[in-house]
Amino acid sequence: MRAPDEAPKDHQDDSTLDPAPxPxPxPxxxxxxxxxxxxxxxxxxxxxxxKAVALGMGGEARLVRQxxxxxxxxxxxxxxxxxxxxxxxxxxxxxxxxxxPVPADAFVAGAGRIDGRPALAGAEDVTVLGGSxxxxxxxxxxxxxxxxxxxxxxxxxxxxxxxxxxxxxxTGRRPGDLxxxxxxxxxxxxxxxxxxxxxxxxxxTAPLCDxxxxxxxxSIFSAGPPLVRSATGEEITKEDLxxxxxxxxTSGVVHNVVADDRAxxxxxxxxxxxxxxxxxxxxxxxxxxxxxxxxxxDELLELIPPDPRRPYAIRPVLEAIVDEGELLxxxxxxxxxxxxxLAHLGGHAVAIVANDPSVLAxxxxxxxxxxxxxxxxxxxxxxxxxxxxxxxxxxxAGSAAERAGILRHAARMYAVQHRLTVPKLHVTLRKAFGFxxxxxAMNPFDGQTLTLAFPSITLGALPASSTASKIEDPxxxxxxxxxxxxxxITGGARLSYDDVIDPRELRNxxxxxxxxxxxxxxxxxxxxxxxxxxxx
Numbered sequence: 064m065r066a067p068d069e070a071p072k073d074h075q076d077d078s079t080l081d082p083a084p085x086p087x088p089x090p091x092x093x094x095x096x097x098x099x100x101x102x103x104x105x106x107x108x109x110x111x112x113x114k115a116v117a118l119g120m121g122g123e124a125r126l127v128r129q130x131x132x133x134x135x136x137x138x139x140x141x142x143x144x145x146x147x148x149x150x151x152x153x154x155x156x157x158x159x160x161x162x163x164p165v166p167a168d169a170f171v172a173g174a175g176r177i178d179g180r181p182a183l184a185g186a187e188d189v190t191v192l193g194g195s196x197x198x199x200x201x202x203x204x205x206x207x208x209x210x211x212x213x214x215x216x217x218x219x220x221x222x223x224x225x226x227x228x229x230x231x232x233x234t235g236r237r238p239g240d241l242x243x244x245x246x247x248x249x250x251x252x253x254x255x256x257x258x259x260x261x262x263x264x265x266x267x268t269a270p271l272c273d274x275x276x277x278x279x280x281x282s283i284f285s286a287g288p289p290l291v292r293s294a295t296g297e298e299i300t301k302e303d304l305x306x307x308x309x310x311x312x313t314s315g316v317v318h319n320v321v322a323d324d325r326a327x328x329x330x331x332x333x334x335x336x337x338x339x340x341x342x343x344x345x346x347x348x349x350x351x352x353x354x355x356x357x358x359x360x361d362e363l364l365e366l367i368p369p370d371p372r373r374p375y376a377i378r379p380v381l382e383a384i385v386d387e388g389e390l391l392x393x394x395x396x397x398x399x400x401x402x403x404x405l406a407h408l409g410g411h412a413v414a415i416v417a418n419d420p421s422v423l424a425x426x427x428x429x430x431x432x433x434x435x436x437x438x439x440x441x442x443x444x445x446x447x448x449x450x451x452x453x454x455x456x457x458x459x460a461g462s463a464a465e466r467a468g469i470l471r472h473a474a475r476m477y478a479v480q481h482r483l484t485v486p487k488l489h490v491t492l493r494k495a496f497g498f499x500x501x502x503x504a505m506n507p508f509d510g511q512t513l514t515l516a517f518p519s520i521t522l523g524a525l526p527a528s529s530t531a532s533k534i535e536d537p538x539x540x541x542x543x544x545x546x547x548x549x550x551x552i553t554g555g556a557r558l559s560y561d562d563v564i565d566p567r568e569l570r571n572x573x574x575x576x577x578x579x580x581x582x583x584x585x586x587x588x589x590x591x592x593x594x595x596x597x598x599x
Contacts, residue, residue: 113164114156117155118138120138129190133323134278134280134323135258137190138171140258143324143325144328145175145176145182149175152171152173153174154172154203155167157170159197167188168199169224170194171185172184172204174216177217177332178335181216182216182219183210183219184207184218184219185204185220185221186220187224187265189223192225194224194265196224196227196265197228197231204240204243205239207240208240215343216251217335217338218252218253219331220253220256220268222257222258222283223261224262225260225263225265226264226265226266227263241264241271244268244271245271248271248596249596251340252335252338253272255268255269255271255275256277257282258278259278259280259281260281263285267285269283273597274441276327278321278323278326283310283316287301288300288304291304307320312397315397315398319393333391337447339446342446345446346446346447351410352386354386355409355410357409357570357571359571360384360566360567360568360569363566363569367380367566369519371493371521377417378390380452381402384408391406398428398429398433401425401431401435402417403415403416403435404417408577413447413448413450414447414448414449415450417450418499418503425455425456426455426459428458429459432469432472432473432476432502433472436475436476437597440598447485448577449487451480451488452492453489453491453499454492454495455496456496457498476502477502481509483510484510486579486580487511488511489511489513490517491515492566493517494520494521495520513573514560515562516560518563518565
């Protein structure tokens with residue numbers, strides 16, 4: 064028999080208490096007189112009483128304890144996510160027919176608006192039975208996925224819970240909520256926020272969503288420390304098992320880490336602002352603003368040294384070329400040699416993949432390849448144009464890289480890139496070697512809307528060490544320098560590149576490519592559904 068999911072320690076403390084009944088008369092109290100209201104009075108009063116129990120959640124003591132931890136409660140989290148006054152609860156009466164009922168069965172769910180657009184969300188309520196998943200809560204979770212698929216609106220899930228409820232087990236009455244998430248994948252944007260300790264079944268929600276954010280004090284794992292100790296004898300803390308250092312920087316299960324609940328919710332709202340409501344619609348576009356038009360970026364001459372051996376940080380380059388310097392970087396602490404970020408260019412929401420020569424010289428390791436593959440799947444499904452800025456010495460070489468399966472991970476990245484049906488804009492900034500050029504969409508006639516290069520690029524025909532500044536013999540140095548200067552011109556002459564541009568014109572050239580792509584049909588003809596959804 065499958066062992067029930069185990070509650071994190073602070074959840075177990077809550078779940079040993081009886082759920083608070085909330086407002087209303089106790090079992091032995093005489094009921095207040097109920098107005099007749101044409102015969103509706105008693106029924107309306109009972110519904111009102113049970114909804115009051117749901118609103119009371121786990122009771123005042125537990126709500127105070129939650130606040131003392133520096134965390135919002137489930138209803139406060141939903142209120143912060145949705146535009147004021149737009150939340151409509153679904154399933155408030157779920158929680159059994161016993162008296163008193165389990166408030167909302169430890170899972171608050173409903174619909175509302177985010178920046179004026181409809182969305183659905185659910186939040187585990189750790190103040191009620193440790194946020195564990197009972198039969199009613201499982202049904203509500205699946206109901207959310209069903210509604211999101213039916214109405215074609217985004218779904219946000221907020222986790223802080225102990226997994227399946229020990230006292231109820233699995234009934235199998237309904238389709239599983241995890242299956243509902245898999246079926247929803249690629250149809251609407253899905254965001255998951257890990258806002259406390261999340262274990263077992265509930266934790267599996269995270270890798271099935273497009274974008275996962277956790278707070279600095281949260282943790283996520285398949286089984287908590289007590290169950291790990293029982294199963295393996297290992298003594299470990301929640302933080303060492305699934306805290307931010309593990310979940311975000313090491314395993315990559317989580318994409319971004321923020322300080323607290325409000326920061327996580329703000330990031331979720333910001334992330335959704337780049338995406339359409341569903342895969343059939345066009346991405347949102349800004350039609351006015353102080354920085355959506357063409358402009359030269361003179362500082363690029365200083366930010367990008369022409370010597371391909373010299374490292375530089377790519378983020379200042381990205382900030383210089385995008386609208387108002389605003390970036391929403393996805394997974395900044397994982398696969399750090401490649402930056403994946405959302406931004407606006409000329410008002411268009413775009414997904415940017417850029418090598419970072421300040422980390423591994425921009426070489427693509429297994430983590431970076433996995434990060435990019437998932438990022439591009441999400442961008443492609445929802446119609447975001449993809450911008451590739453290449454400056455790398457290839458995929459990472461060496462025995463450690465081979466043991467990590469670099470060829471397989473890089474092949475996955477290449478396959479996802481090749482299958483994109485959205486506008487692709489490629490720019491070779493300085494260098495691109497071997498397979499490192501292919502995974503960055505540099506191959507000629509690979510579906511790009513525009514392919515560009517800076518002058519004096521170094522391509523795979525020239526080894527990375529053969530730069531003019533490193534060679535001592537004057538004649539050889541001159542020969543290599545001439546070959547480097549000729550590489551981009553040759554590429555342009557053979558139409559491997561549509562144009563060779565002054566670095567200061569990078570933004571304007573990208574805007575020209577995006578303007579050309581506006582002729583595409585955005586009704587789903589050019590963007591077929593992602594087969595099998597978005598893989599974790």
